[in-house]
Amino acid sequence: MTQFLVGKRVLLGVTGSIAAYKSPEIIRRLREAGAEVRVAMTENAKRFITPLTLQAVSGNPLHEALFDARAEAAMGHIELARWADAVLIAPATADFMARLAHGLADDLLTTLCLATQAPVALAPAMNQGMWKHLLTQENLRALQQKQVCIIGPGNGSQACGDVGPGRMAEPEIILEQLSAVFATAALAGLKVLVTAGPTHEAIDPVRFLTNGSSGKMGYALAEAAREAGAAVTLISGPVSLPKPGHMDCMSVTTAQEMYDAVMRKIPDCDIFLSVAAVGDYRCKKVHEQKIHKNQDAMTLELVRNPDIVASVGQLSPRPFIVGFAAETEHVIEQAQAKRERKGMDMIVANQVGRGAGMGADENEVTVIGKSRIHLPSMPKGPLARQLIMMIAKEYHNQ
Incomplete structure (x- = not known):
């Protein structure tokens, strides 16, 4: 159920993973669910999918730079952080998880995650060996302790030929769990x-x-x-x-x-x-x-x-x-x-x-x-x- 996405403003972050080919489908489904979507991407993400594709599917200008001369006070990341009802990073690489877990803010996406008051959700995507690695699992626990929502990953065959955990969750699962971020039971039954x-x-x-x-x-x-x-x-x-x-x-x-x-x-x-x-x-x-x-x-x-x-x-x-x-x-x-x-x-x-x-x-x-x-x-x-x-x-x- 994605009913809680109606009217929400979702900032989708795309990092450098082959799973970025699924990002346009996530955008399409978010918009069908009634959400407004803006997209920010890393430099490495551009190796897998073009900015023009994401801009066309979202219907909004793409965000790439930490400092935007077109934005108020050239601080576009702060405007985006305030705009979002939720920040979704899909796909989220092992590198991105590590940098966010340690509070780094050396690019647009990590800065957005630190600057926003909105809930942050990550859909990890990486090789099964990287996912199982002790350091990645430590970073995962650190993010979960900081109330970052982790969606997936799934199991299955991977682009490198390996089989195991690390596949980015399918778009329908990502939307369901992102919608659930907004649902609480604080007033249940009232x-x-x-x-x-x-x-x-x-x-x-x-x-x-x-x-x-x-x-x-x-x-x-x-x-x-x-x-x-x-x-x-x-x-x-x-x-x-x-x-x-x-x-x-x-x-x-x-x-x-x-x-x-x-x-x-x-x-x-x-x-x-x-x-x-x-x-x-x-x-x-x-x-x-x-x-x-x-x-x-x-x-x-x-x-x-x-x-x-x-x-x-x-x-x-x-x-x-x-x-x-x-x-x-x-x-x-x-x-x-x-x-x-x-x-x-x-x-x-x-x-x-x-x-x-x-x-x-x-x-x-x-x-x-x-x-x-x-x-x-x-x-x-x-x-x-x-x-x-x-x-x-x-x-x-x-």
């Missing part, structure tokens, strides 16, 4: 309700009040909760994101509609992730016809929308509640006060504006629960997975 996106509050038939929420963080958290084994329900305001699979998805427009949907679903959930940027106010009067520009000024009378998180916090029994606080100033103080006021178990605080938070692809947050933990800026996918693991830990320790 039901998680997630709200995401903005709400729209009508002014007239063509205008509405809203905010800049894209829904990216909420959708990423819903996907991460599903990967953690939860049964997920996602209630989403108007966004342009595709609905994720393998979960119950509901679409709403207004704050009242989101409130009603949450209150219907909340009795059957264990954890409530209130990520949506719900409008605090709506127009007291919604004009039936378009308002025309007849005056220099116009006054709208607004009334409060129901407070979803506060309402859930007053329930007895109630689920474990995680909220979000998007603030422009005094972020920690505002978030802590909001957590206490609304009865949340945890709150995730972030500063918005200047390219951060709403609508951005990355986020930097502080998680406030029984303790306070700061998470540096990173793409919202990896951030969501870290947050879900923190939420799971605090839920099970309550």
Whole structure:
């Protein structure tokens, strides 16, 4: 099963092995599984397969150099390391395993593996004698102790004529085990309700009040909760994101509609992730016809929308509640006060504006629960997975 590869960004590294002829097939299957693929290769890999082939199959520019003058600050390896949800080296030679096991960063691929916060997986490919060698086995154990996922190798005939272990695993096995890297059992058996996106509050038939929420963080958290084994329900305001699979998805427009949907679903959930940027106010009067520009000024009378998180916090029994606080100033103080006021178990605080938070692809947050933990800026996918693991830990320790 490769369901957890949908929407993932996979960086494929190709090293100098005859098994590199299988790399295009791995790329093709990754893309069919719904992943976006970028490729980095070593100089020796070019002896077995051309850069043009890998670029054509992946649909993205190939990466070869440690320092890229076309990249921001000529540090393309850092940009790639931050981009990836997973790094897969297939094939991985004995030389590459040795250098990575000892923390060397003397080329693009080893540097990427050290710089990334994403999981790293290796599919070894080498002669059976090299695989069995004591030093290779020591390097293997060192990599496994460092939480590097090792896929294979398989047994069988090899290009040199030998027979034994060392063949790179077949592409379908590599994809299945790479997909499993994202699957955890941290929330197994639990039901998680997630709200995401903005709400729209009508002014007239063509205008509405809203905010800049894209829904990216909420959708990423819903996907991460599903990967953690939860049964997920996602209630989403108007966004342009595709609905994720393998979960119950509901679409709403207004704050009242989101409130009603949450209150219907909340009795059957264990954890409530209130990520949506719900409008605090709506127009007291919604004009039936378009308002025309007849005056220099116009006054709208607004009334409060129901407070979803506060309402859930007053329930007895109630689920474990995680909220979000998007603030422009005094972020920690505002978030802590909001957590206490609304009865949340945890709150995730972030500063918005200047390219951060709403609508951005990355986020930097502080998680406030029984303790306070700061998470540096990173793409919202990896951030969501870290947050879900923190939420799971605090839920099970309550």
